[in-house]
Amino acid sequence: MIKKKEKGFALVLALVLLLTMSLMGGSLVVTASSDHRGNNSSDEYQQTFYVAETALLEAQKSLMDRMIGPVNVANGMRNYDARSMPINQSTPVAGTTADVNVTPCVKSFKNIDSSSGSTFRVVEYVRDQNFYDIIKPIIEGDVLDLTLGSDEDIDKEKKKLSQYRYEYISVLVGMETFTGTGTSVKKTQFNAQKRGAAYRIYGCGILGPVDRPEILVPLETLVVLSY
Numbered sequence: 001m002i003k004k005k006e007k008g009f010a011l012v013l014a015l016v017l018l019l020t021m022s023l024m025g026g027s028l029v030v031t032a033s034s035d036h037r038g039n040n041s042s043d044e045y046q047q048t049f050y051v052a053e054t055a056l057l058e059a060q061k062s063l064m065d066r067m068i069g070p071v072n073v074a075n076g077m078r079n080y081d082a083r084s085m086p087i088n089q090s091t092p093v094a095g096t097t098a099d100v101n102v103t104p105c106v107k108s109f110k111n112i113d114s115s116s117g118s119t120f121r122v123v124e125y126v127r128d129q130n131f132y133d134i135i136k137p138i139i140e141g142d143v144l145d146l147t148l149g150s151d152e153d154i155d156k157e158k159k160k161l162s163q164y165r166y167e168y169i170s171v172l173v174g175m176e177t178f179t180g181t182g183t184s185v186k187k188t189q190f191n192a193q194k195r196g197a198a199y200r201i202y203g204c205g206i207l208g209p210v211d212r213p214e215i216l217v218p219l220e221t222l223v224v225l226s227y
Contacts, residue, residue: 045215047164048205051131052217055166055203058134060223062124063170063199067225085227086199088121088172103127103211105167105204108218112169112202123199127167128210132158165210168203173222198224 065071069080105127106112113120139154175197201221208214 044207045217048207048215048217049219050205051164051166052203052205052219054131054134055129055168055205056201056219056221058126058129058166059124059168059170059201059203062126063223063225067227085197086123086170086172088123091121103167104213104216105202105206105210105218106169108204108216109202109220121171123170123172125167125169129166130162131164131166131205132162135161163207165206165208166204167206167210168201171200171202172197173200174198196224196226198222 063086066084066086069078069083071078139158175195177195199222201223203219203221205217205219206213206215
């Protein structure tokens with residue numbers, strides 16, 4: 001009689017332990033899955049931040065190309081005859097007024113007036129640019145002679161990076177004369193009066209479509225260029 005009770009108790013104990021281990025295993029799977037999604041989200045946000053920084057750099061590069069002359073692709077030399085002073089357009093830029101073209105990037109900056117009838121003017125507004133186009137020569141042209149893995153791995157990375165987009169707006173906020181101070185080869189100081197132009201740049205890194213982004217990172221900076 002006692003032996004039968006002991007066998008029944010062992011069976012119940014085994015079922016309880018099995019249930020407990022199943023619950024623990026399920027909890028570990030859920031936790032691991034949650035951590036994996038969290039790590040992916042963190043990586044995607046970090047990459048979007050880098051794309052936003054790229055947008056600011058592309059805007060600065062565009063301003064410099066207009067101010068000192070664009071680079072001739074054929075010979076790598078600058079065309080100084082094509083120099084021009086980047087100034088705000090005489091008419092409000094398309095896409096910054098309250099119409100269907102206003103993107104979430106523009107709306108994310110509170111000091112950009114995108115209201116109906118806005119007279120907000122900019123030097124340049126570039127939107128919906130594919131981030132992969134910038135690094136395409138490096139990956140597909142093997143510029144750095146990197147071993148990127150198989151063609152399948154490269155295609156997977158290309159598809160991933162092509163999901164990131166950027167846009168930027170550059171605005172001339174003022175021009176002023178300033179004094180530049182420096183030291184010559186002979187260690188003698190000199191002062192020179194220069195003209196400077198201040199530009200405020202708004203840039204966004206975007207994951208997904210520009211009108212319905214999954215992640216949007218807006219950044220802005222102020223640069224002063226002498227001329």
